[in-house]
Amino acid sequence: GTAVVLEDVRKTYELAEPVHALDGVTLEVSRGSYTAIMGPSGSGKSTLMNLVGCLDTPTEGRVVVDGQDVTTLDGRERTDLRGTQVGFVFQTFNLMPRLTALENVALPQLFQGVGRGERRERARELLERVGLADRADHLPSELSGGQRQRVALARALVNEPAIVLADEPSGNLDTETEADVLDLFAEFHDAGTTLVVVTHERHVAERAERIVHLLDGTIERIEKLESTGEPTSPP
Ligand code: ADP
Ligand code: ADP
Secondary structure (H helix, E strand, C coil): CEEEEEEEEEEEEECCCEEEEEEEEEEEEECCCEEEEECCCCCCHHHHHHHHCCCCCCCEEEEEECCEEHHHCCHHHHHHHHHHHEEEEECCCCCCCCCCHHHHHHHHHHCCCCCHHHHHHHHHHHHHHCCCHHHCCCCHHHCCHHHHHHHHHHHHHCCCCCEEEEECCCCCCCHHHHHHHHHHHHHHHHCCCCEEEECCCHHHHCCCCEEEEEECCEEEEEEECCCCCCCCCCC
């Protein structure tokens, strides 16, 4: 099956001169796949992520998320689709500073109308899967960068979304912590999670099954990798 399909997608920003942020992108993200997006600054990575994440709609073309054509939905329906089918992981973690790790992970379910007991139980399960069961009651400020990103990943996964989008997920982490977080991504990929990661870092992208190279708003090429889930050996 397919988690996300983009069909000849164009996104134009009408400035003094129109900016073609995406200029005819066709891409399929199958369920359980692991995709990296690379490209120079201004090549359209953020725009692509915003479309796949139902944060925005294309100027032309279709975006289909979990079988639903996003372009036919109104704002409210798009928000619902995003809340249930997309998990976000950011470079800066974006955790709520006054909520504990457990409360942060539980939060997305609140908007899905899940009851308190079930929310906490499910959040606890996810924290366990990311190895942070013993940090459930800590505030983000009491956690290391790697631990914060693991909380963010647990939060992204708590609603069992069709796809998890990560924007430079290890950009703020040191090398060792980065490796831990990427190992965790690989673990979730092995367990069936669909992952799309935007990164400037070749070694981060190489953990995926393929790298989509963007250039000037188009797909320059798609590089297939022999994904072993293992980090590539140093040169
Ligand atoms: P990155 O370095 O992660 O690719 P950018 O600095 O290109 O990020 O963009 C960050 C955010 O700013 C994006 O969400 C993008 O939509 C927005 N953005 C980028 N360029 C412009 C612009 N010229 N006008 C308004 N918003 C922009
Ligand atoms: P990347 O993430 O690869 O840096 P972006 O998707 O942020 O690329 O930007 C692609 C192009 O679209 C750039 O020329 C950028 O300036 C422009 N752009 C992005 N977002 C906006 C926006 N909100 N308003 C106007 N121009 C934008």
